[in-house]
Amino acid sequence: MRQAFDVIAPRYDLVSSLMTLGMGDHWRRAAAEAADVSACSSVLDAFTGTGDLALMLADRVASGGEVIGVDFSPAMIDRARLKAAARGRRCRFEVADVLDLPFEDDRFDAVTASGGLRSLDDPSAAVREMARVARPGGRIVVLEINPPRHLRGIHHRVLEFAMPAVGGLLGGDPAAFGELARSVGNMPPPAEVAAMLSHCGITDIHWREFAGGMAVLHRGRVAAA
Numbered sequence: 001m002r003q004a005f006d007v008i009a010p011r012y013d014l015v016s017s018l019m020t021l022g023m024g025d026h027w028r029r030a031a032a033e034a035a036d037v038s039a040c041s042s043v044l045d046a047f048t049g050t051g052d053l054a055l056m057l058a059d060r061v062a063s064g065g066e067v068i069g070v071d072f073s074p075a076m077i078d079r080a081r082l083k084a085a086a087r088g089r090r091c092r093f094e095v096a097d098v099l100d101l102p103f104e105d106d107r108f109d110a111v112t113a114s115g116g117l118r119s120l121d122d123p124s125a126a127v128r129e130m131a132r133v134a135r136p137g138g139r140i141v142v143l144e145i146n147p148p149r150h151l152r153g154i155h156h157r158v159l160e161f162a163m164p165a166v167g168g169l170l171g172g173d174p175a176a177f178g179e180l181a182r183s184v185g186n187m188p189p190p191a192e193v194a195a196m197l198s199h200c201g202i203t204d205i206h207w208r209e210f211a212g213g214m215a216v217l218h219r220g221r222v223a224a225a
């Protein structure tokens with residue numbers, strides 16, 4: 001899977017806009033707001049990809065705080081670093097596996113994840129690791145895209161057939177783009193995601209749907225020890 005994301009990286013922003021019908025940045029902004037950060041917060045963006053959510057978080061955090069984005073794809077991290085430099089944002093990007101984060105317990109005030117859980121065999125393993133590095137009471141925010149509720153079958157078929165073709169036209173690897181499309185729809189319904197978060201020690205869970213369920217934003221807090 002890591003290699004598939006390395007292959008996709010040069011065209012990821014364009015493909016992500018197509019998959020979210022141009023609404024991805026609106027949903028990411030809502031995720032940044034849900035993280036509830038202040039000027040001196042310490043924030044981790046897991047599965048950061050090309051860094052868009054991390055950079056939105058960096059807009060909300062001043063020099064007393066920090067924003068770190070991690071992703072296991074070096075090609076994605078290279079792009080995130082270029083974006084941060086071009087925009088003059090203070091944001092650190094590191095190559096790391098979210099299943100084994102290189103940070104001590106309770107380090108962050110908030111941990112966000114946009115679009116990463118659905119590609120994992122066991123998303124709860126990543127949530128447990130995100131909760132480990134967040135302080136008790138710290139925010140956990142999860143944004144995922146899903147097929148829209150009433151068009152699940154059609155949406156899935158369109159993505160599954162269109163994405164490899166689009167990937168090929170863009171000069172990428174059709175199989176890698178097909179893999180990305182197939183992962184949409186892997187996430188269970190919002191109530192089941194909330195139950196999974198709760199099993200991982202997250203409390204005070206709320207969710208919000210966008211565009212008929214095409215995106216779902218969960219937020220909660222790490223239970224106090």
Ligand SMILES: C[S@@+](CC[C@H](N)C(=O)[O-])C[C@H]1O[C@@H](n2cnc3c(N)ncnc32)[C@H](O)[C@@H]1O
Nearest residue numbers: 005047048049071072073076097098114115116
């Ligand atoms: C669909 S992209 C989402 C990127 C970005 N957060 C966004 O909102 O567009 C998923 C990202 O998760 C990364 N990823 C998947 N599994 C991972 C893991 N175990 N550890 C770190 N990154 C991972 C991939 O490399 C990819 O960049």
